[in-house]
Amino acid sequence: MVLTGAEIVIRCLQEEKVEYVFGYPGGAVLYIYDALFNQDKVRHILVRHEQAAVHAADGFARSTEQVGVALVTSGPGATNAVTGIATAYCDSIPLVIISGQVPTAAIGQDAFQEVDTVGITRPCVKHNFLVKDVRDIASTIKKAFYLAKSGRPGPVLVDIPKDVSMHKCEFEYPKEISMRSYNPVVKGHQGQIRKAVQLLLEAKRPMIYTGGGVVLANAAEQLTKLTRLLGFPITNTLMGLGGYPASDRQYLGMPGMHGTYEANMAMHYSDVLLAVGARFDDRVIGNPAHFAEEPRKIIHVDIDPSSISKRVKVDVPIVGDLKEVLEEMIRQLEAGAARPNPEVVGAWWKQVDEWRSRDCMKYKNSSEIIKPQFVIQKLWEVTGGDAIVTSDVGQHQMWASQYYRFDKPRRWLNSGGLGTMGVGLPYAMGAQLAHPDRQVACVTGEASIQMNIQELSTCKQFRLPIKICNLNNRYLGMVRQWQQLFHGERYSESYMDSLPDFAKLAEAYGHVGLKIERPSDVEGALREAFARKNDLVFLDFQIDQTENVYPMVQGGKGLTEMILSAEDL
């Protein structure tokens, strides 16, 4: 069948069973938009800014097991998308971004709306392509989807010049794709796995540390089974929340800069650390030199060999798909009679429970002023702990990760790697479209939400009943916290002056807006919001301006040097 390049693009998306494309039209993609118009399988979601298109596709991907797709035009369309692409790259999210490009004859001529999109995005994509011939579109898109979701997932960009989308050729979608230069390892090395299991069985102070890889590999079930089989304490990073049930006794909470006392102490003083799909980020282990002070054996399971021994030296590296490797570990454990010595592990648990008894997450509630932690706790109660919670970046993000207990994966969507303000609302849009019957809450702050607030308009158009919980402290809270603690209380430009009335703003977009000023109104407002099943409700919580995120490990310090509360200062 002879089709135009644009029609081929749409047919490829149909072949990949893409339900939603998030995008914004423009000159260079007009043929593709024309091809979209003539079909009804792929639904287009018109955002109000290309950054939000990519974030929404990203939120869709994070909340499902599918590849998110965004479509943007050349020049400013593509540059607006870059923040979204970089965000997905840092968190290894499978995306395909299709960008328009000026006609091939105009490339390099400084044409209207021309940028070197492939050049600009090269450092922040898993791979990218410039398609110069209409006959290459189908195979390139097939490759893009394959690359995006296989191995360590990531965003892949396909740049298509306008004339290429207009030219015609015979369409055939390739069934298989093979690339001689790209063969991700799936099966973990048997001998290494045996070595790892042996180390785990002999451990005196074992600890399991897992990250976003567990969620991406859909390995939460295997992780839970292995952890229970071993009986060891476990921690999930910010990206890994929900990888293991947070309400389980073996779970110690999140590690790192704003992790729990018990998780950080157990990480630091463990003698065998099993790292699964986690990359020893600076926000997790602090200073690697401090982390290396305590001798311990590290087993590191990761799909990406370059993540192993990057920041800390690893004793047993295992490259492979986490699900397969964990299954093999379980199989070996179940096949052998050996189990960890209950007495030895019991003694370690005694120590861990002692650390846990510090109750580092306690905070002083108030009947006068709304505490942010209280809002999140109530959000958790009202949603029964099963909502999809997106967050922006800042103090509210940390409170959401600390006080909402995630028992299942793909319930917590946030920008962990790049730390992008403005992701919360578009993530919620992607998640709500993917799960129309689920509760979706966006926890944000007055500064973050304003970075993509125009998307309230998209939410109106597509009737997305998201509940936005704005923890409004009239400050760039995390910046203010650092200025208070490390910059002599000089609050340089962290104050948000001239804020809009968010409730009225939401109403102006045709949504429901609520302003909540008293602690006694928090729960009622949340219940009312979630009872409004068809409405987007913007809850503007006026919270305590001075509240800080604790516990805290200062940047560059070791995990044991924690500030547990304001009294520690």
Added chain:
Amino acid sequence: MRHVISLLIENESGALSRVSGLFSARGYNIESLTVAPTEDASMSRMTIVTTGSDDIIEQITKQLNKLVEVVKVVDISEAAHIERELMLVKVRATGKDREEMKRMSEIFRARIIDVTEASYVVELTGNQSKLDAFINAIDPALILETVRSGVCGVGRGDRILKL
């Protein structure tokens, strides 16, 4: 430590900038980089001379392997290998310097490949130190220009980098 990393990469536009971009983005050092297609026109071979600790070299090879277009990576300096570099030197050659320059070329097994009344172009191949030695051996005032290719290298004997 100095390392010589050889890699096979798909012969596609943009592949070189992916490699050089990787080095600049991650703060790795490139001492020299040479690249040309192989006997299989769909593939290019690159030789990168770089320096770094063992940990850094390990990261460099891992990160290179991660690039989708990179087919194979080896650190050929891990074992016996041969390195060659090409240098062209244009020198002033008048009066007694003319004979002297010819003699020096013979000693270094270089070839004079262009002759004018006032100058020679001398072609020299060898490892870096041999080329450096030639430059140091001749009168610096006579050097009009030099151009060097960067290192290309191959493992000795059975060590073969091929698909």
